[in-house]
Amino acid sequence: MSDSAHPAVHPAPTTFIRKWVFSTDHKIIGIQYYFLALVAVFTGLALSVLMRLRLAWPAESWPWLEKIFPVGFEGGVMSPEFYLAMLTMHGTIMVFFVLTTAPQGGFGNYFLPIQIGAHDMAFPVLNMLSFWVTFLSMGVMFAAFFVAGGAPISGWTAYAPLSALGEVAGPGLGSGQDLWIISIALFCVASLLGALNFITTVLNMRTKGMSLMKMPLTVWTWFTTAILALLSFPVLLAAGILLLLDRLGGTSFFIPAGLVVSDTVIENSGGSPILWQHLFWFFGHPEVYIAILPGMGVASQLLSTFARKPIFGYHAMVVAIFAIGMLGFFVWGHHMFVSGLSPFSALVFSILTLAIGVPSAIKTFNWLGTLWGGKIRFTTAMLFAIGFVSLFVSGGITGLFLGQTSVDVQLHDTYFPVAHFHMIMGVAAIFGIFGATYYWFPKMFGRMLHEGLGKLHFWLTFIGVNAIFIPMHLMGIMGQLRRYAESTEFKFMEPLQPYQEFVTFAAFVTAAAQLLFLVNFVWGMFKGKKATENPWEATTLEWITASPPPHDNFGGRELVVNHGAYEYGVPDAPRDYVMQTDPPIARTSHRDAG
Amino acid sequence: MALALAILIWAIVLASVVLFTGEFGWFPPQVSEHGDAMDAQFNLTLIVVAIGFILAQVALGYYVWRYRDRSGARAVYTHGNAKVEVATVLITAVTFVTLAIIGQRVWIDLHLEDMPEDAVQVEVTAQQFAWNFRYPGPDGKFGKTVTRLINDQLNPVGLDSRDPASNDDVVTLNRMAVPVNRDIRLTLRSKDVTHSFFVPALRFKQDTTPGLAVPGHFKALKTGEYEIACAELCGLQHYKMKGFLMVMSDQEFEAWLKERAEF
Numbered sequence: 001m002s003d004s005a006h007p008a009v010h011p012a013p014t015t016f017i018r019k020w021v022f023s024t025d026h027k028i029i030g031i032q033y034y035f036l037a038l039v040a041v042f043t044g045l046a047l048s049v050l051m052r053l054r055l056a057w058p059a060e061s062w063p064w065l066e067k068i069f070p071v072g073f074e075g076g077v078m079s080p081e082f083y084l085a086m087l088t089m090h091g092t093i094m095v096f097f098v099l100t101t102a103p104q105g106g107f108g109n110y111f112l113p114i115q116i117g118a119h120d121m122a123f124p125v126l127n128m129l130s131f132w133v134t135f136l137s138m139g140v141m142f143a144a145f146f147v148a149g150g151a152p153i154s155g156w157t158a159y160a161p162l163s164a165l166g167e168v169a170g171p172g173l174g175s176g177q178d179l180w181i182i183s184i185a186l187f188c189v190a191s192l193l194g195a196l197n198f199i200t201t202v203l204n205m206r207t208k209g210m211s212l213m214k215m216p217l218t219v220w221t222w223f224t225t226a227i228l229a230l231l232s233f234p235v236l237l238a239a240g241i242l243l244l245l246d247r248l249g250g251t252s253f254f255i256p257a258g259l260v261v262s263d264t265v266i267e268n269s270g271g272s273p274i275l276w277q278h279l280f281w282f283f284g285h286p287e288v289y290i291a292i293l294p295g296m297g298v299a300s301q302l303l304s305t306f307a308r309k310p311i312f313g314y315h316a317m318v319v320a321i322f323a324i325g326m327l328g329f330f331v332w333g334h335h336m337f338v339s340g341l342s343p344f345s346a347l348v349f350s351i352l353t354l355a356i357g358v359p360s361a362i363k364t365f366n367w368l369g370t371l372w373g374g375k376i377r378f379t380t381a382m383l384f385a386i387g388f389v390s391l392f393v394s395g396g397i398t399g400l401f402l403g404q405t406s407v408d409v410q411l412h413d414t415y416f417p418v419a420h421f422h423m424i425m426g427v428a429a430i431f432g433i434f435g436a437t438y439y440w441f442p443k444m445f446g447r448m449l450h451e452g453l454g455k456l457h458f459w460l461t462f463i464g465v466n467a468i469f470i471p472m473h474l475m476g477i478m479g480q481l482r483r484y485a486e487s488t489e490f491k492f493m494e495p496l497q498p499y500q501e502f503v504t505f506a507a508f509v510t511a512a513a514q515l516l517f518l519v520n521f522v523w524g525m526f527k528g529k530k531a532t533e534n535p536w537e538a539t540t541l542e543w544i545t546a547s548p549p550p551h552d553n554f555g556g557r558e559l560v561v562n563h564g565a566y567e568y569g570v571p572d573a574p575r576d577y578v579m580q581t582d583p584p585i586a587r588t589s590h591r592d593a594g
Numbered sequence: 595m596a597l598a599l600a601i602l603i604w605a606i607v608l609a610s611v612v613l614f615t616g617e618f619g620w621f622p623p624q625v626s627e628h629g630d631a632m633d634a635q636f637n638l639t640l641i642v643v644a645i646g647f648i649l650a651q652v653a654l655g656y657y658v659w660r661y662r663d664r665s666g667a668r669a670v671y672t673h674g675n676a677k678v679e680v681a682t683v684l685i686t687a688v689t690f691v692t693l694a695i696i697g698q699r700v701w702i703d704l705h706l707e708d709m710p711e712d713a714v715q716v717e718v719t720a721q722q723f724a725w726n727f728r729y730p731g732p733d734g735k736f737g738k739t740v741t742r743l744i745n746d747q748l749n750p751v752g753l754d755s756r757d758p759a760s761n762d763d764v765v766t767l768n769r770m771a772v773p774v775n776r777d778i779r780l781t782l783r784s785k786d787v788t789h790s791f792f793v794p795a796l797r798f799k800q801d802t803t804p805g806l807a808v809p810g811h812f813k814a815l816k817t818g819e820y821e822i823a824c825a826e827l828c829g830l831q832h833y834k835m836k837g838f839l840m841v842m843s844d845q846e847f848e849a850w851l852k853e854r855a856e857f
Contacts, residue, residue, distance in 0.1 A: 081830050155827050161804055162787040162829060169722070169787060170829040256805025258741040260752075261786040262722065265741060273788055273803050307661065313674035338790065339801045340782075340808040343705035347698055354690040361686040362679065364650055369678075371657040373670030378595040378662070386658060390603055393650045394610075397643050400693065406700035407636050410621065410797050413790060413825040455595075459602075466606050470613065478619045479794045481825055484833035490821050492622050492794050499619075569669035576668050 010124070012551035022132075024124035025551060029131050030110030031444060033101055036131075036138060038521075040097035041430075042514070043142075047090040049511050054078045056504035058486035071150065080485035081171045084153035087483060088172075089145070091156030092180065095287065096187050097138050099425060102433045103294035104229070105134065105194060108222040110444060112198060114542040115216050117207025117559040119552045122200040130193035137186035144179040152177040155483060157284070160254030160276035164246045168261050181244045188237035191229050198226035207541075209561035213318070214580065216540045216565040217311060220318055221297030224325040225290050231329065232286040239279035246271065277339055281332035289328040291425045293321065295388060295432020296363060302385035302435050303367055304566040305538045307374030308576055311566045313366040320359035320366075327356045337408045346405050353403035360396050364389065375569075379536070380454030384435035387462045388428055394466075395423025398473065413483075416476025419469045427465040434461075434517070441521075442535050446547045447528030450520050457516040464510030468503050475499050539579045540565055596662035603655035607648055614640070622794045625820070625841070627813040629797035631700045642693060709811055713777040716770060719751050720782075720789035720802040722829050725822060725837035726750045727770040729851060731762030736781075744785065751785075764854045768837040773847040774817050780810040790826035793839055801826055814841040 013019045023029060053062070061076030072082030113121055121127045144151045152172045154163040158180065167174040202223045206215075215223075242253040246268070254276045257269030304311040311317060333341060333349030367389045376382065398420045401407045411417065434457075441449050480487060480496050487493035487500065534543040541561075545554050559581050567578035572585055624633060661669075717728040717736060728751055730736045737753055737760020744752035750767065753760045772778045782791055784802040791810075792799040800810045822837035842850065 080833065084827075084830070084832075153829065159788055159827065162827070165787070259786055259804055260721075260741060260744045263744070263746050265744075272805060274806070307669060308663075309669040310671070310673050312672070313676075313679050316674065316676075316679045338799050339788075340803040340806045343701065346701065346705075350698065350701075351691060351694045354694040355687070357690045358683055358687045361646075362682055365679075365682045366674070368650070368653055368657060369674065371654070371661055373672070374657075374661045375663040375669045376596065376658065376661050378599070383599065386599065386654070390606070390651060390654055393647060393654070394606075397647050397650075400643050400690065401636065401639050404635065404639065404694060404697035406632050406697045406704070407639055409701075409704075409799050410632060410636070410794070412799055413792075463602070466609075470606070470610055474613055474619060477621055479622055481792070481823060481833075483827040486833055489834050489836055490823055492821055492823075495619055569671045571668070571671055 010120070022128060024120070024128045026109050026113050026121045026124065026127055027444075027549065027553075029127050030106050030108075032131050033105035033109055033134070034107070036135060037098050037102035037106055040093050040101070040138065042518075044090050044093040044098060045511055045514060047086045047093070049507065050078070051083060051086050051090065052504040052507045054083050054485060055487075056501045058488055081150070081153055083485040084155075084483070085145075085151035085172050085176075088153060088155050088180075089141075089151050092141065092184075094426070095156055095291070096184070097134075097141070099291035099429050100191065100287070101134065103298070103429065103436070104198075104222060104225050104290070105131070107218075107298070107433075107436050107440065108198060108225070108294060109194075111440065111542055112219055112222050113201060113205065114545070114549060114553050115219050115540050116202065116205060116210050117541050117554070117561065118201060118205035119554070121197050122205055123197050126193050126197050130190045130197070133186055133190035133193070137183045137190060140179050140186060141183035144176045144183070147175040147179065149174045149176050152180045157280060158243070158276075159280075160243060160246070160271075160273050161256075161259065164243055164254045164276075165259075165261055165266065166247060168264055178244070178247065181240050181247075185237055185240040185244070188233040188240065191233045192237075195226040195229040195233070198222055199230065202226075207559045207561060209559075213315070214561055214564050216297075217300040217314070217317055217321070218294070218297035220321050221293040224321050225293045228286045228290050228293075228325050228328065232283040232290070235279055236283035239276060239283070242279075243276065274336075274339060274341065277336050278332070281335045282329075284335065285332040286325075286328045288421070288425045289325055291429045292392075292432070293325065295429045296321065296392075298432045298436045298439070299367065299385045299388040299392075300370075301540070302381050302439055303370045303389070304568060305439075305536055306377045306379055306382035306385070307371050308377070308568045309370055309374045309566075310564070310568055311366070312369030312372070313362075314564065314566070316362055317366055320362040323359040324356060327352065327359070331356060331403075334403050334408070337405050338412050350403055350405045354400065357396070357400060357403075360392075364393055364396075379438070380449070380451055380458055381435050381439035381536075383455060383458040383462075384431050384438060387458065388431040388435060390462075391423055391428040391431055391465070394470070395420060395425075395428050398423070411476055413481060414476035415472045415480040415482055418482045419472035419476060422472075423465075423469045427469065434458075437521075439536065440542075441524060442531030443542055443547050443549070445525050445528075446531050447524055447526075448531050448535065449524040449528060453516055453520045457513060457520065460513035460516070461510060464506055464513060467506035468510060471499055471503060475503075537575075537577050539563070539567055539577050541580055544579060544581055596659045600655040600659035603651055603658070607651045607655075610647070611644070614644075624795055624797055625814050625816040625818070626796040626798065627815060628700055628703055631703070632797045635697045635700060638696070639693060642689060704811070709779050710777055713779040713811065714773060715779050715781070716772065717751075717781045717783065718770070718791055718802060719785055720791065720824070720828075721746075721750070721785040722787065723824070723831040723835040725768050725770070725791075725835070727766045729764040730759075731764055731855060733759055733762055735759040737761065737763050762855065764851055766854060769840065770822070770837060771840045771842055771847055771850045772814060773844045774814055774841050776844070777811060777813050780812075782808040782810055787828050788826050789824045789828045789835070792823045792825035793820055794823070795820040796839070799825055814839075817841045817843065
């Protein structure tokens with residue numbers, strides 16, 4: 001990294017394989033990650049539709065589904081093991097291959113170097129490697145569907161000893177669980193490589209004048225996310241290796257002495273199931289922020305651009321991003337209040353958890369402040385950004401219940417936390433991805449998406465996700481337990497069946513609405529209106545180059561940054577926006593610091 | 595567009611308020627000594643959450659409509675206001691941390707208070723997919739158990755008959771009786787994987803973690819039969835892992851225990 005700001009520009013590749021398959025161009029790799037996430041998200045969505053079908057009509061027979069899934073639908077009725085396999089794979093695919101992959105690997109890869117004025121990532125070959133390891137990881141995960149016994153039934157959290165004991169504990173816990181662990185381990189390696197690359201690129205590759213405090217908030221969130229990934233994925237990697245050793249190597253990291261499963265005495269001794277939970281959640285809680293932080297960056301970028309105003313409180317936003325990221329490492333215990341964890345440590349975890357609400361409130365306040373006094377342009381991207389803020393509020397604020405030791409006792413493992421985390425790290429993060437897609441698609445593919453179709457997609461999706469997840473909170477209050485293949489066995493869950501049906505209808509409509517997005521995406525790639533260099537009249541560096549940008553991003557230009565990332569509505573400027581590379585302008589008005 | 599979005603956001607707020615205040619269902623009726631305090635803490639939190647939720651969403655809807663692009667001057671040019679940022683930090687920090695501290699009281703009652711000597715002892719041993727309950731019998735002592743003696747049909751918790759203390763132990767399957775208005779001291783165990791002992795009417799939930807003997811306690815204030823559900827994914831029939839808690843008078847409880855001891 002001797003000449004880090006101006007590394008030698010690689011010549012553009014000429015062969016198809018080097019250009020599109022084993023590419024070292026961060027833009028191509030970003031698109032590869034994005035397409036991987038698209039395949040994953042529609043798979044995960046299909047799994048959730050199947051799950052909703054069983055929850056609403058548990059005894060109903062679907063002969064046509066038996067033809068597609070002869071193993072899971074014997075007699076046309078979904079078996080409970082098939083339901084649990086769907087549940088495990090839905091969670092795993094969505095968390096790892098969508099929420100971790102699209103915002104960071106996809107958009108981060110594509111736009112982080114461009115937004116800081118770099119020609120590529122710091123380590124382009126490493127970048128290529130991290131994508132292909134992710135690809136391999138997804139292949140191994142999908143293979144778990146097809147092995148004997150099927151996909152694992154232990155949930156995305158794979159709690160030991162259920163996940164450690166093998167097939168004696170249930171179907172899918174044989175080779176399916178092995179593949180699951182191997183896939184996750186590979187994913188950890190890929191994420192680590194990616195994180196190193198992101199951090200180095202931000203620290204070393206910024207163009208002249210791009211001081212840290214001139215960076216777009218998207219860059220700040222990708223940077224912080226990379227730090228979280230760097231510190232949390234190694235822990236999951238270690239946990240995964242230990243779990244695999246317990247299963248295949250005869251060790252006992254997570255298996256205590258004296259277990260008897262279906263009258264079979266287990267010979268292991270000395271392990272701790274709680275240890276798995278500590279290691280898993282030490283990764284698992286930062287993972288929530290890995291999923292949502294880039295969405296926060298995108299929302300900030302979009303709200304500022306389309307309200308035609310500087311982001312309100314830029315400095316406070318940067319501090320809040322970092323505070324959320326760092327506090328996120330000290331709250332994992334709130335997933336374990338009822339696990340048998342020391343009740344004293346629960347007290348501490350509880351207070352730290354509620355403290356995370358403070359930077360989250362700052363962010364919300366500043367997003368509202370950004371809209372205040374603005375001139376809002378209602379593009380599809382902006383609608384998704386506003387939707388993000390609304391969902392972030394709805395999904396985040398219920399953390400105040402679950403973060404409290406005493407309130408969590410009743411709600412733990414009900415639909416209430418299911419509703420909470422779907423609202424925040426599920427759909428809010430997805431709204432971030434959608435907003436980013438509608439905003440950056442013209443830059444990535446050189447064509448515009450259809451705004452009318454995009455808006456229809458927004459309205460249906462925004463109404464749909466609220467209709468699914470707000471009633472789900474109430475179901476949790478009424479006592480509906482999660483990971484139940486049906487709720488017909490218990491009297492206290494009987495009144496919940498109409499809610500199950502309502503949520504299923506809402507889920508079907510919402511899922512169908514995503515086909516609009518797919519149609520728009522494919523149509524846009526080939527038939528969309530040609531995009532100009534800067535269709536949104538935005539200020540950051542990706543908008544001063546061609547759509548899509550040339551191989552070296554800026555066509556040999558060395559950029560000099562003179563302005564902050566969000567200079568909209570500047571009184572003395574000729575236009576209502578000042579791009580980051582515009583020449584300095586004389587100011588008559590007072591600039592107050594955020 | 596602006597007005598439609600504002601109205602939609604407000605409609606979501608209104609629907610949420612109606613859903614959470616109307617007769618659409620709520621917690622199951624509660625019968626434990628600590629349950630009222632727990633529900634009260636939920637309600638207090640609900641008020642704080644409702645205020646934050648309504649303020650933020652109504653403001654969002656209003657701003658979206660009020661600051662839509664109309665021809666004319668540029669947007670207000672400001673980079674923020676440090677004073678209001680600090681005020682936001684202070685208000686939210688004080689509110690949230692206070693809430694967390696108040697909420698600890700019930701937790702401390704549940705986990706950190708000593709039990710009286712005369713508490714009724716019950717050992718819960720979860721397994722795929724059933725609940726075993728053990729009472730120490732007249733000697734007040736749980737007998738020794740041995741893993742190798744466990745047999746699902748004949749000796750579900752592996753009682754060692756060579757230990758005199760184990761001879762009067764009473765073991766029941768899926769039905770747990772307790773006397774009303776008495777302190778019940780639980781020891782929660784699992785034979786195989788992690789389960790979670792959840793009695794919605796008691797506001798009581800505790801994982802049974804293999805390898806641990808997790809203590810717990812409650813006092814039921816009303817006689818009746820209440821469902822016990824498993825709340826932690828434990829395998830195939832997780833959704834069928836059901837037990838019953840029978841809260842009865844002291845006399846009924848003694849009789850029930852005696853009847854089972856004679857087996």
